[in-house]
Amino acid sequence: MFVLRREETYEFPVxxxxxxxxxxxxxxxHRFHAVFRxxxxxxxxxxxxxxxxxxxxxxxxxxxxxxMREVLAGWRDGEVKGEDGQxxxxxxxxxxxxxDNPFALAALTEAYRRSISGEQVQARKRGN
Numbered sequence: 001m002f003v004l005r006r007e008e009t010y011e012f013p014v015x016x017x018x019x020x021x022x023x024x025x026x027x028x029x030h031r032f033h034a035v036f037r038x039x040x041x042x043x044x045x046x047x048x049x050x051x052x053x054x055x056x057x058x059x060x061x062x063x064x065x066x067x068m069r070e071v072l073a074g075w076r077d078g079e080v081k082g083e084d085g086q087x088x089x090x091x092x093x094x095x096x097x098x099x100d101n102p103f104a105l106a107a108l109t110e111a112y113r114r115s116i117s118g119e120q121v122q123a124r125k126r127g128n
Contacts, residue, residue, distance in 0.1 A: 008038040009073045012115040016107035032079035034108060035090075036071050036115055044116055047071075051109075064109050065099045071112055 014034045017027040039047075047067045054063075074090040080098070081088060088094045098104050 005038075009035050010038060010115070011035055011076060012111050014075075014104075014107045014111040016103050018103045033076040034072060034111060035074035035076070036112055037073045039071060048113060048116075064105055067112070068099055068105065068108055069095070072108065 011033045014032055016030045016032070018030060020026040020028050047063070047070070050063050051067075072095065077089070078087050080094075088097075098108070
């Protein structure tokens with residue numbers, strides 16, 4: 001049964017590809033689950049259209065941080081760690097740190113796009 005809610009959040013996997021410090025030219029994939037807000041259709045379309053138009057013009061889109069501030073409502077507890085290995089809760093400060101990381105920002109933007117397009121996500125083995 002489909003339940004229509006005015007405000008809804010949902011979890012979606014995010015695969016952040018980070019350069020491997022030990023093997024130049026390779027990446028390590030770190031998965032965590034973002035909690036996204038379900039925006040009205042017209043708002044989601046407007047955000048993604050702006051990104052697509054910038055790409056078509058060959059420009060760097062600078063609205064990705066603003067979009068994430070609007071759609072990212074959190075992340076699953078225990079899946080995002082600080083440099084000290086401690087869990088990082090979803091706070092305004094940690095959100096800004098996440099959005100300042102180019103690998104995390106790119107992965108979040110792609111995950112949001114996949115989440116609203118209905119694209120299937122491949123299962124990944126734990127430990128990455």
